[in-house]
Amino acid sequence: MNHRLTLVVGIWCALVLAILNLTACSKKAVPGQAVYPSAATALSAPETPRYTPGGPIDEATWQKLGLRTEEERQRFLKEMDQFQNEDIHFEFDAYVLMEEAKAILDKKVDFLRRYPTVYVIIEGHCDERGTNDYNLALGERRANSAWQYLVNSGIDPSRLSMISYGEERPIALGHDEASWAKNRRAHFVVQF
Numbered sequence: 001m002n003h004r005l006t007l008v009v010g011i012w013c014a015l016v017l018a019i020l021n022l023t024a025c026s027k028k029a030v031p032g033q034a035v036y037p038s039a040a041t042a043l044s045a046p047e048t049p050r051y052t053p054g055g056p057i058d059e060a061t062w063q064k065l066g067l068r069t070e071e072e073r074q075r076f077l078k079e080m081d082q083f084q085n086e087d088i089h090f091e092f093d094a095y096v097l098m099e100e101a102k103a104i105l106d107k108k109v110d111f112l113r114r115y116p117t118v119y120v121i122i123e124g125h126c127d128e129r130g131t132n133d134y135n136l137a138l139g140e141r142r143a144n145s146a147w148q149y150l151v152n153s154g155i156d157p158s159r160l161s162m163i164s165y166g167e168e169r170p171i172a173l174g175h176d177e178a179s180w181a182k183n184r185r186a187h188f189v190v191q192f
Contacts, residue, residue, distance in 0.1 A: 139164030
């Protein structure tokens with residue numbers, strides 16, 4: 001009987017320890033840490049609706065931009081395409097701006113100074129390695145690095161918003177270093 005009681009108590013203790021171990025290893029919310037309710041989390045959002053990329057630009061928007069002639073408008077469209085199609089890239093698992101990225105951001109500062117009514121969404125992206133939560137946080141830090149550089153260069157922070165897509169919107173679908181390098185980026189979308 002004594003042996004049976006010892007066995008039951010031992011099994012019971014093992015179960016209690018297993019349950020305690022499982023609860024101790026579960027993920028817990030850390031105060032002050034961002035929580036990501038979806039794959040893409042807006043870090044700040046424009047207060048009013050803006051231009052939809054690829055959509056037509058109406059006359060009121062052209063006037064707001066101060067672009068009255070067809071020549072000015074065509075130049076703006078060309079500059080806007082260049083602005084949106086030139087991403088900055090990051091090293092693996094990093095959000096520090098490289099010199100090449102700073103040179104690209106300097107061009108973006110010039111564009112934003114020429115067109116003071118333009119708003120920008122800065123998208124942070126990652127490659128497929130790492131967890132979704134980790135990549136969303138890293139994408140946020142990448143977008144924030146670009147945001148901070150633009151603000152430090154004199155761009156009004158109210159003209160800038162950020163979003164992290166983590167690994168959810170790759171531009172290169174391969175599973176190699178060349179593809180991963182293309183996906184570690186901050187992308188810029190113009191709005192008015």
